[in-house]
Amino acid sequence: MSKPLRAGGEVDSWCTKCKLVLNHRIIAMVGSQPARVECSTCGSHHNFRARAPGDKAPSAGSSRAGSSSSSSPRSTRAPTKTKIQQAAADRERTWEKAISGKGVRDFRQYRVSEIFNEGDLVKHSKFGEGVVTRILDQRKVEILFKDEPRTLAQGLTD
Structure with a gap:
């Protein structure tokens, strides 16, 4: 105990x-x-968070087949907010999976003069840690941060 x-x-x-x-x-x-x-x-x-985001809490047998016991009736219309929240949670899980187990030294400091490849880990001074998800063109890159993906400049010279 x-x-x-x-x-x-x-x-x-x-x-x-x-x-x-x-x-x-x-x-x-x-x-x-x-x-x-x-x-x-x-x-x-x-x-306090008992477990990592995205990890399921152990459930005590949640079968939905023919269960109309003590649960309240569900709405037939799924609110748009739930879909938006689900998409945000999916993005955050993808981000967490990409950076899990990575050390501080695995991240490159973001600079507009740098050239990035898909999968590169980036540390941005404002947005935090991110992972490069797409190269849009030679001057633009999409980086997934914890809160949302952002399009940032790359390969620019002063």
Whole structure:
């Protein structure tokens, strides 16, 4: 049996900066659950996340075949917002998969004078870490960042 969680204690959490599940110190609790944590590796503060984004929580048998038991009726119309959120989540998963396990030295600093290839890892001063997904032409490249893909310049000389 594990010790009960408390502020000042330790817990494994997904670090949003290190991009790994690592040991964290609990800063704040809400009820019996950690709310804010501090990474023991990089020192960043963020909300508690029990697992990596995209990882499914263990479910207790969720079969939908003929189940009209205690669940509320579902709307027949899927709201557009859900589709947009799903697309954003898919992009974020693709981004996380591309950079998972990569070290700081694997990223090249973005500069408009640089030439990039598909799959290159890029560190942008404003947008953060990204991966080159497409070469649009010799002067433009599409880079997928955590929040969204962006078209940036490449190969420009002063």
